[in-house]
Amino acid sequence: MARRRTRICFPFSGEALGGSHISAHGLLQNIDRDRFDPMVIVQEPDGEIARLMRSADVPVRHAGFLPPLRHGERAGLRDAIGIAKASRACTEMIRAMGADIVHTNDGRSHAIWAAPAKCAGARLVWHHRSSPDARGLRLVAPRIADAIISVSTFALGDVDTRNVPTQVIHSPFDTDVQADRRARRAALLGELGCAPDTQFLGFFGVMIVRKRPFHFIEAIARLRDLDPGRPVCGLLFGTPLEIGSDELMAHAKRLGVTDAIRLMGYRAPGADWIAGCDLLLVPAKDEPFGRTLIESMLVGTPVVATRSGGNVEALRGGRLGPLVPLDDPAAMARAALGLLADKAEWHRLADAARLHALDHFGARRHAAAVMNVYDELVPPFAVAAGPAKVHALA
Structure with a gap:
């Protein structure tokens, strides 16, 4: 029986490239491809986020039906309606990709993809990179996430995570960087x-x-x-x-x-x-x-x-x-x-x-810590399975 790699889906929303995308890219570059099968979903197929993720040699899919949430603004009623309308399509995409784990990395991605991940039967890793008073972290993550990762002790704050495995894992960096x-x-x-x-x-x-x-x-x-x-x-x-x-x-x-x-x-x-x-x-x-x-x-x-x-x-x-x-x-x-x-x-x-x-702050150290979280959620198993039916964009 061949061991199937654990399939990890990384969905991203919006167009602006930020620190969360660079950190996720560092993880994708160092994830063990013998154990894990990473895939990426983007909102803009020709945007900076898509180009960055393709450089990590992962399949990238386009979800053009996502609501246009605005950076730095709390979601309002109109946003909530847009998220609800997109939810079914997001769920179907995750299910079609055969994702075992959905790893969300920023506020907009949490808002759009967290519930569909659970509806699709995937485990949800909620990677918190914003302030400790974020409503998603305090009200949603403890009830829906299967694991929470925070970039710092400060960012985690005093949120009640007694029922959710939670870790502070600092973001990854290229420690081999050389600058004249x-x-x-x-x-x-x-x-x-x-x-x-x-x-x-x-x-x-x-x-x-x-x-x-x-x-x-x-x-x-x-x-x-x-x-x-x-x-x-x-x-x-x-x-x-x-x-x-x-x-x-x-x-x-x-x-x-x-x-x-x-x-x-x-x-x-x-x-x-x-x-x-x-x-x-x-x-x-x-x-x-x-x-x-x-x-x-x-x-x-x-x-x-x-x-x-x-x-x-x-x-x-x-x-x-x-x-x-x-x-x-x-x-x-x-x-x-x-x-x-x-x-x-x-x-x-x-x-x-x-x-x-x-x-x-080495990228390999960061990847090892995150992969341990994945293994705790979906222990390595031996099953006969073919590759995920995912088509990368050209």
Whole structure:
């Protein structure tokens, strides 16, 4: 009797590429294909998410009937009606794929695919990557999920999971990443036409309220006030989503720092551009477990972050980078200035953070932990079975 691989379905909703997709891609690259048969469902067959998942060599199917849920907004009555209308088709797709487990990875995917997964007879892994007050985590996951994975202790909060196996598994990262810091800095200097002694402070992430790019601009302004002669430039890397580029530059103009702010757009791989920066500033509030903090550690760029959310966990309470109060751009500016002016401390933190990241955040380690969850839900079994009837899009 041939052992059939456990079939795992990864459904994604929406078009915008984010950290949850990059983490899922890391898992797909490291999942044991002798034991597991991963498949992906996307909403946009030619979008960035589909292209990323295809690069992991998995079958990708298109679910064009999904409701257009909006990023960062709670579902309303109209959304609920759209989800209900799509539910039957989602259930039939999961059943046709022969999925043993459905692994949802973000709020919109939970909302659309969790109930159909159960209706199709699959086990549901609810991967929580947002704030601890998310309604889905608190009200739905404990009642419907077969397992909950959280990216941090903070993100899990105090939700009652007594009846659901729950684990904190930090997101995966490519710990083999190599970045030529000197070359990346030279690339920034050349592109921006800055003076050779310019110090670059980076913000990385989609432009949404929670990540607080306005506060980053305010920190740059306060730093200029504290040390007017220091040549600094604040670089915002990321896609405008909830906050537009015009709004950001208008804020910089109000603070008198348009000459010290550059909008860089989305660039990949992000680690290369982080390596070109002297510091990473993370002003986010209630960030579950930011990817850029760990990527920054791996390429040797020290981090200054708010004492909020998963930042505290990632930076080990401040041992791997300064943590500053929320809503205090001056405190962030002072911490940044302290590191820029003290190269010995800059190097000490960079080295300590890199060693910690190498030891704790490898993609293979993450995949092994997730695969253990799968095995607990669907123990390996020996049955005669053919391959799933799934057709990848060209």
